[in-house]
Amino acid sequence: MLAFVIRRILQSCMVLLTVALLAFTMFRFVGDPVAQIVSLDTPAEEVRKVRESLGLDDPVIVQMGRYLYKAVQMDFGISYQFRQPVIQLLAERAPATLELALISSFLSLAIGIPMGVYTALRRDSLFARVFQSISLVGVSLPTFLIGILLIYLFAVTLGWLPSFGRGQVVTVSGRWSTGLLTVSGLKALILPSITLGLYQMTLIMRLVRAEMLEVLRSDHIKFARARGLTTRAIHFRHALKSTLVPVITIAGLQLGSIIAFAVITETVFQWPGMGALFLKAVQNVDIPIMAAYLMIISALFVTINMVVDLLYAFVDPRLRATIKG
Amino acid sequence: MTSSAVTPPVLELRNLVVEFVNRHGTLRALDGISLSIAPGEVLGVVGESGAGKSLTGAAVIGLLEPPGRIASGEVLLAGQRIDQLPVEELRHIRGKRIGTIFQDPLTSLDPLYRVGEQLIETIRTHLPVSEQQARERAIALLAEVGIPAPEKRIDGYPHEFSGGMRQRVVIALALAAEPELIIADEPTTALDVSVQAQIIAVLKKLCRERGTAVMLITHDMGVIAETADRVAVMYAGRVIEIGPVRDVVKSPRHPYAKGLMGSIPALDERPERLLQIEGSMPRLTAIPQGCAFHPRCPHVMPRCHEARPVLEPIGAGQVACFLHEVRS
Ligand SMILES: Nc1ncnc2c1ncn2[C@@H]1O[C@H](COP(=O)(O)OP(=O)(O)OP(=O)(O)O)[C@@H](O)[C@H]1O
Numbered sequence A: 001m002l003a004f005v006i007r008r009i010l011q012s013c014m015v016l017l018t019v020a021l022l023a024f025t026m027f028r029f030v031g032d033p034v035a036q037i038v039s040l041d042t043p044a045e046e047v048r049k050v051r052e053s054l055g056l057d058d059p060v061i062v063q064m065g066r067y068l069y070k071a072v073q074m075d076f077g078i079s080y081q082f083r084q085p086v087i088q089l090l091a092e093r094a095p096a097t098l099e100l101a102l103i104s105s106f107l108s109l110a111i112g113i114p115m116g117v118y119t120a121l122r123r124d125s126l127f128a129r130v131f132q133s134i135s136l137v138g139v140s141l142p143t144f145l146i147g148i149l150l151i152y153l154f155a156v157t158l159g160w161l162p163s164f165g166r167g168q169v170v171t172v173s174g175r176w177s178t179g180l181l182t183v184s185g186l187k188a189l190i191l192p193s194i195t196l197g198l199y200q201m202t203l204i205m206r207l208v209r210a211e212m213l214e215v216l217r218s219d220h221i222k223f224a225r226a227r228g229l230t231t232r233a234i235h236f237r238h239a240l241k242s243t244l245v246p247v248i249t250i251a252g253l254q255l256g257s258i259i260a261f262a263v264i265t266e267t268v269f270q271w272p273g274m275g276a277l278f279l280k281a282v283q284n285v286d287i288p289i290m291a292a293y294l295m296i297i298s299a300l301f302v303t304i305n306m307v308v309d310l311l312y313a314f315v316d317p318r319l320r321a322t323i324k325g
Numbered sequence B: 001m002t003s004s005a006v007t008p009p010v011l012e013l014r015n016l017v018v019e020f021v022n023r024h025g026t027l028r029a030l031d032g033i034s035l036s037i038a039p040g041e042v043l044g045v046v047g048e049s050g051a052g053k054s055l056t057g058a059a060v061i062g063l064l065e066p067p068g069r070i071a072s073g074e075v076l077l078a079g080q081r082i083d084q085l086p087v088e089e090l091r092h093i094r095g096k097r098i099g100t101i102f103q104d105p106l107t108s109l110d111p112l113y114r115v116g117e118q119l120i121e122t123i124r125t126h127l128p129v130s131e132q133q134a135r136e137r138a139i140a141l142l143a144e145v146g147i148p149a150p151e152k153r154i155d156g157y158p159h160e161f162s163g164g165m166r167q168r169v170v171i172a173l174a175l176a177a178e179p180e181l182i183i184a185d186e187p188t189t190a191l192d193v194s195v196q197a198q199i200i201a202v203l204k205k206l207c208r209e210r211g212t213a214v215m216l217i218t219h220d221m222g223v224i225a226e227t228a229d230r231v232a233v234m235y236a237g238r239v240i241e242i243g244p245v246r247d248v249v250k251s252p253r254h255p256y257a258k259g260l261m262g263s264i265p266a267l268d269e270r271p272e273r274l275l276q277i278e279g280s281m282p283r284l285t286a287i288p289q290g291c292a293f294h295p296r297c298p299h300v301m302p303r304c305h306e307a308r309p310v311l312e313p314i315g316a317g318q319v320a321c322f323l324h325e326v327r328s
């Protein structure tokens, strides 16, 4: 088990290193950072000094080493646009994105799994067909369109929910600003989290349905029927458990992509998260922010992946055995 | 078994017809199966792949997969019809009165639960016992099917057992509630040749001790010759010969059965599959008129093309072939 964890951590480090190299190359190929800092009429001498102070005259390999060394210490440099440490900018916005992503994932699992099970077990019922058709819409509509439709309906026409922002936030333990503790914060979460989670929810519903139908045809379920177990035991003790094993993986990976896809939702709802910050950085060629965002998102992805693998092993005894060995 | 007039057979099929209805029409997969199994008797069921052996088993326990359904005929368990029982009542029969063993021991068990959990849930589904009693019973069953150190192995997961050991667990599960009948569908086909004989021996011993009747579906004529009391030979969804194992195996009457028995291998050889008869069994969509076997039959007569022979008593058994028709 320990060997497995260590191996996974090493693999993760390799992935992160690769991403860091990519991030670093962005600095070298996308524009000259000095040009962003100095103005057109700065004397050449001044420009040279700036260049030197930024260490841009050192060999590439030294610059890269320095960048990595700092990145490990969570120092991603200074944002070109804001002239503030990048990590500080990201840290301020991380809670907004993470809360949005977690609520969306929670919703997509809490609704998607039961709907998937229902549509699999009552395949021919009216509701199951309706769910199936709706899910097709959910999978095929682009996120921004869903967001705009929801805003139009619930914010503009009905006026029930706010169309932008996080509402009132409270800062807990000094650094985490949460919208979960105020009514306006919760209200503000509803539309963006539906927008962000709808795709995942329908995906999970369809996945659970397909997987469950597959499992229901499998030999061990046939044998469970032949043993005379109750329908309930067959469906929920045996079939559902087998169904959820692969679903865990997908759901875990979805959490990663939910965080990444938050860019669009955050833009539509003017949600003050990391995604919106990233998009702004792209518009202004703010490389330090782009690079840091890339690395943080991949670190999240890698961590989620690892947790998912461990969870998987926890549920599936066959895997647990191979991991132990 | 002379008392069969007094004790009804454990299982009796009367003219059982199973059909698959789909958009293209109706496929008749079982066409009037009639057979019976006496208490404690082992009935071997043989026939080429696709003859309808597994379907017969599935129809008995009410687990035909839609769109398959029993179109007509009767299934009687100890004299009572069970083919029209409500789903929930039939469920009480499965596992409790009819145990089932499927072909593939590797996939019959739920990989996510310990074998003990699966045994205990089966026992407690059918018998009013406590968790602790069920566990003791499960350990005893594992010991009976020949699993060493059952009190330890009971907490193992299926993947920790070899194929043969898993099939023993499956047998234990089938016997968990002391059924009157076991339907064993090719219980050893997927196993290593070296363990096939052991598994059959375990099954045979336990069923004899308990007086459990067995419907043993297999391709292995060696197993039939050794294990079965009577044999039913199936062809294209029909029983074409049925009778005591000695008669059917040693001196089969139906031309198809003759070909089939001709393919029994020498003692320690791996049984080959029915190479003796030219041609292959018709598909369900193209079952010939009259005797379904006539395109392959070396003794075919004009009337075999038109009329369909029915099972008629001959000797201690029954045969469906015009060559053996008793003229009255
Ligand atoms: N769902 C289905 N739809 C249509 N036909 C089916 C279906 N299931 C089975 N059949 C047909 O029923 C016939 C009998 O199948 P069955 O599985 O009982 O054969 P078998 O004698 O057990 O063969 P094997 O030795 O290969 O196990 C086959 O011709 C098969 O094609």
Ligand code: SF4
Residues within 6 Å of the ligand: B254, B255, B256, B291, B292, B293, B294, B297, B298, B299, B300, B301, B304, B309, B320, B321, B322, B323
């Ligand atoms: S009925 Fe005719 S075709 Fe069929 S097995 Fe007998 S002789 Fe052959």
Ligand SMILES: [Mg+2]
Residues within 6 Å of the ligand: B053, B054, B055, B185
């Ligand atoms: Mg079969």
